[in-house]
Amino acid sequence: MENNNIEFEDTVLLDEQVYDLAELFKILGDPTRLKILSAIQSKELCVYDIADTLEMTQSAISHQLRILKQARLVRYRRDGKTLFYTVSDEHVAEIISIGLEHTSE
């Protein structure tokens, strides 16, 4: 596929950049993942506690954490058998904040 020379604020966006950006928003575009990110935004939580907080199964949370990990939005620290997850990206909170400004209008 060719590059269509889409511009955003005086910058030419390559097709690949647009796809990467869409990928980021797609990941944020799921209630479960947003809840996970909110829950571990300012504190570490293990998988079980995230599942407990969201009232969802461990498996469902684990699947979503894998997606968030691949997108480098979360990281974890191991303590024995337990993995403690937390948000790894400084932009996430900012994006969510601005998003909330839009939706709360």
Add this chain to the structure above:
Amino acid sequence: MENNNIEFEDTVLLDEQVYDLAELFKILGDPTRLKILSAIQSKELCVYDIADTLEMTQSAISHQLRILKQARLVRYRRDGKTLFYTVSDEHVAEIISIGLEHTSE
């Protein structure tokens, strides 16, 4: 479904708020819609010109514009037979900018 009391930065998020926020990001999470928003972010374009710029069909663009319209992310002005679309939300550019900061790392 009950409210799970998910917090984000000292604010309790209601389930409905999380769903609305996910809905916003879901809409931004598509390359075609991102390209449309970029193309009409600082200038008005008619449907045909958007389709031409993105090298896509008029129908595909029109379908996506409907979704963007419903989310109040774009608005249009009629001039004769032609509708000129532009971005209507001040937060869109901001969210895209921060998103690009993340993806370009």
Add this chain to the structure above:
DNA sequence: TAAACAAATGAATAGATATTCATATAATAA
């Protein structure tokens, strides 16, 4: 009025994805 043009829409389809269930992996304790 009819013709031409711009955009919207409905149905169909192919591809993507979130969750569930069962199981596997990994670390620790007995």
Add this chain to the structure above:
DNA sequence: TTATTATATGAATATCTATTCATTTGTTTA
């Protein structure tokens, strides 16, 4: 080693969605 606990993973499924194609709606002009 075996049992237990915490997490990850693979397969299956149900749901969702982006595009295409055909058609319709709406506006202007001849």
